[in-house]
Amino acid sequence: MNLPNRLTMIRFILAVPFIIFLQESDSTKYGLIFRLISLVIFVIASLTDFFDGYIARKYNLITDFGKIMDPLADKILVISALVIFVQLEYIPGWMSIIVLAREFLISGIRILAAAKGEIIAAGNLGKYKTTSQMIVVIITLVIGPVGFHISDYYFTIAEVLMLIPVVLTIWSGWEYTFKAKHYFTEQ
Numbered sequence: 001m002n003l004p005n006r007l008t009m010i011r012f013i014l015a016v017p018f019i020i021f022l023q024e025s026d027s028t029k030y031g032l033i034f035r036l037i038s039l040v041i042f043v044i045a046s047l048t049d050f051f052d053g054y055i056a057r058k059y060n061l062i063t064d065f066g067k068i069m070d071p072l073a074d075k076i077l078v079i080s081a082l083v084i085f086v087q088l089e090y091i092p093g094w095m096s097i098i099v100l101a102r103e104f105l106i107s108g109i110r111i112l113a114a115a116k117g118e119i120i121a122a123g124n125l126g127k128y129k130t131t132s133q134m135i136v137v138i139i140t141l142v143i144g145p146v147g148f149h150i151s152d153y154y155f156t157i158a159e160v161l162m163l164i165p166v167v168l169t170i171w172s173g174w175e176y177t178f179k180a181k182h183y184f185t186e187q
């Protein structure tokens with residue numbers, strides 16, 4: 001287990017306190033403090049994503065474990081945030097469902113590839129997708145449920161900003177699927 005992979009594992013572990021504090025940010029008395037603690041945890045976890053990739057590339061520590069587990073750790077972290085954002089009514093449920101569906105699909109494609117002895121590493125578009133997800137999650141944790149009314153509907157700033165990662169999520173998902181289309185037809 002090299003340093004980049006340890007950082008990836010730390011990201012998995014950080015998801016647990018992150019979920020607990022964000023979940024509790026709904027409580028009236030300590031809500032803001034809990035949200036800020038979850039923000040700090042999320043920022044640290046996001047930095048491990050930056051540093052594990054950076055260190056792996058710089059010191060030639062790229063492993064199959066990292067190629068598979070690094071995207072998975074990102075997915076657990078981001079999806080944890082999105083699901084609780086739905087519960088807190090920061091974003092609508094369909095946004096989380098799109099991200100969840102895409103991440104399941106791409107993980108499925110990675111499993112299909114692995115069954116053939118091939119490893120699909122993260123592509124550039126996938127990296128931009130994850131970066132944009134993390135940035136919007138961080139902004140959301142800072143601003144909370146602020147928004148504006150259009151007619152009867154209350155739009156949060158979070159849901160407007162989340163449209164960017166949602167589009168990148170669909171776009172990058174399409175790119176992976178297109179490149180992997182032969183796995184769907186091969187026997």
Ligand SMILES: O=P(O)(O)OC[C@H](O)CO
Nearest residue numbers: 071074122123126127130
């Ligand atoms: O789009 P994926 O599944 O390759 O994930 C990208 C990674 O999260 C980038 O670190």
